[in-house]
Amino acid sequence: MLKHKRLYAIIFTKLENKKENMFNKKTVKDASLKDKVVLLRADYNVPISYDDNGSAHILNDFRIKASLPTIEYLINQGVKKIIIVSHLGRPQSVESLADIDELEKLPNGKRKYSLMPVFKHLKNLLQERDYYFPMNFHATPIFSRTHYPVPIAKADDDYKIEMLENIRFCKDEKRNSLGLAQALKQITGAGIFVQDGFGVVHRGHSSTEAIAKIMPSYAGLLIEKEVGTLYSMLTTPKRPFIAVLGGGKISDKLPLIEKFIALSDKILITGAIANTFLQYKGYNIGKSKIEDGQTEIIESIYEKAIRKVGIQNIDNFIILPSDIAVKVEGTNSKRIDKDLADINNNDSILDIGHKTIRMVKNELKNAETVIWNGTAGVTELEGFKAGSAAIAESMHEIAKNGGTSIIGGGDTSSFVLNWCEDKKVDANDFSLISTGGGATLELISGEILPGLEILPSKRRNINNRSK
Numbered sequence: 001m002l003k004h005k006r007l008y009a010i011i012f013t014k015l016e017n018k019k020e021n022m023f024n025k026k027t028v029k030d031a032s033l034k035d036k037v038v039l040l041r042a043d044y045n046v047p048i049s050y051d052d053n054g055s056a057h058i059l060n061d062f063r064i065k066a067s068l069p070t071i072e073y074l075i076n077q078g079v080k081k082i083i084i085v086s087h088l089g090r091p092q093s094v095e096s097l098a099d100i101d102e103l104e105k106l107p108n109g110k111r112k113y114s115l116m117p118v119f120k121h122l123k124n125l126l127q128e129r130d131y132y133f134p135m136n137f138h139a140t141p142i143f144s145r146t147h148y149p150v151p152i153a154k155a156d157d158d159y160k161i162e163m164l165e166n167i168r169f170c171k172d173e174k175r176n177s178l179g180l181a182q183a184l185k186q187i188t189g190a191g192i193f194v195q196d197g198f199g200v201v202h203r204g205h206s207s208t209e210a211i212a213k214i215m216p217s218y219a220g221l222l223i224e225k226e227v228g229t230l231y232s233m234l235t236t237p238k239r240p241f242i243a244v245l246g247g248g249k250i251s252d253k254l255p256l257i258e259k260f261i262a263l264s265d266k267i268l269i270t271g272a273i274a275n276t277f278l279q280y281k282g283y284n285i286g287k288s289k290i291e292d293g294q295t296e297i298i299e300s301i302y303e304k305a306i307r308k309v310g311i312q313n314i315d316n317f318i319i320l321p322s323d324i325a326v327k328v329e330g331t332n333s334k335r336i337d338k339d340l341a342d343i344n345n346n347d348s349i350l351d352i353g354h355k356t357i358r359m360v361k362n363e364l365k366n367a368e369t370v371i372w373n374g375t376a377g378v379t380e381l382e383g384f385k386a387g388s389a390a391i392a393e394s395m396h397e398i399a400k401n402g403g404t405s406i407i408g409g410g411d412t413s414s415f416v417l418n419w420c421e422d423k424k425v426d427a428n429d430f431s432l433i434s435t436g437g438g439a440t441l442e443l444i445s446g447e448i449l450p451g452l453e454i455l456p457s458k459r460r461n462i463n464n465r466s467k
């Protein structure tokens with residue numbers, strides 16, 4: 001009897017833990033929306049390129065499309081107006097409206113990292129879906145202490161959707177300033193805040209955290225879907241579980257590698273992150289992208305990893321490229337594969353090399369669960385896509401064979417979606433292509449995501465709990 005009781009207690013605790021992990025935030029489905037003005041945080045940080053005259057080209061609209069279900073839901077529930085706030089890239093920022101001319105300009109005189117091209121694209125996408133209501137873009141960025149005599153909600157009554165200019169033009173955004181949050185509330189005149197930018201909930205910024213402190217707040221449908229799916233897939237991942245990490249946000253992602261030591265069975269390091277490891281190991285990495293001041297965190301990663309797998313297995317646990325592909329300065333982005341020892345001072349490492357690609361494919365063949373964030377190379381250049389294409393191919397194979405393959409991040413997901421189109425592969429074959437890179441990694445590694453944490457939870461049914 002005692003044995004049964006103990007077993008029951010263990011099962012109960014496991015179920016309770018699982019329940020804790022499930023998505024429990026209030027969502028738009030819990031809100032009364034009719035005639036409300038909604039401030040919607042989206043993550044429209046899409047890959048974008050500018051041509052010589054400054055015209056912007058959206059390279060992939062995955063994140064814009066991912067926000068449509070929530071927008072459509074809000075419209076169908078009869079909201080009065082949706083005012084969208086987002087960031088784009090990591091632009092220069094200024095303190096106030098008075099300094100606005102200091103922001104970087106393009107050759108055509110337009111502001112670099114303006115959300116205007118995203119607004120036009122969103123308008124087209126909505127019109128393709130037969131939403132022809134008036135829409136407006138607010139070209140003047142919002143700053144703290146700016147006072148609008150009449151809030152947007154009242155001034156432009158005809159518009160159903162309005163988009164604000166890049167919120168990161170204001171220095172206060174990243175400071176998580178309550179002043180900017182209050183300006184957002186006052187200027188827009190919104191009554192409800194909806195957080196639907198999954199890719200940005202790991203940031204504690206004014207438009208992700210402070211704003212939810214001062215307004216009734218709800219999660220959007222994208223957040224509900226992505227967080228719910230990640231929890232259900234990764235509470236008990238099938239093993240071997242391999243994390244493939246790359247990309248360019250070196251200082252952001254290095255601390256996450258540390259978190260993945262306990263979780264995963266192997267960690268494959270690619271992209272510009274690998275450059276930092278190779279330099280730490282004493283290789284000449286020429287003119288490759290790195291970030292200084294990362295030695296301490298790399299040392300800590302190795303210390304922890306050695307504690308887990310032992311010094312003799314370390315290079316088979318944290319796996320670095322054994323060769324790379326470089327662009328030589330002065331050449332027209334031509335790819336040259338090289339061994340690590342042959343890298344010259346004028347070389348820039350822009351992809352993993354062919355030997356490494358074979359090794360990565362081999363490692364992934366045995367995996368049951370793979371999570372990938374950060375491209376293996378500069379996929380914006382044709383000659384340096386091979387490493388990322390090989391990872392996409394291997395992960396597709398894993399998913400087709402019943403394993404779990406999760407891809408996250410604006411650039412990585414966009415690359416994989418473009419790859420799917422080229423190869424005529426169904427993107428739905430992958431277990432999840434997430435809009436969040438850093439957000440996905442932080443969620444999986446158990447970090448607190450400020451933009452998610454701040455959202456109110458649904459009330460627990462106490463009666464059910466005590467049963």
Ligand SMILES: Nc1ncnc2c1ncn2[C@@H]1O[C@H](COP(=O)(O)OP(=O)(O)O)[C@@H](O)[C@H]1O
Binds near residue numbers: 373376410413
């Ligand atoms: N070896 C490299 N050197 C410089 N940049 C790189 C390298 N490898 C990848 N990148 C860059 O990393 C970016 C993608 O990384 P990141 O932004 O971290 O991914 P995600 O947006 O998917 O989270 C791309 O712009 C790519 O050009």
Ligand SMILES: O=C(OP(=O)(O)O)[C@H](O)COP(=O)(O)O
Binds near residue numbers: 199436
């Ligand atoms: O692209 C994003 O994150 P990701 O590159 O980790 O997917 C988000 O828009 C967050 O952008 P940030 O990393 O500049 O805060």
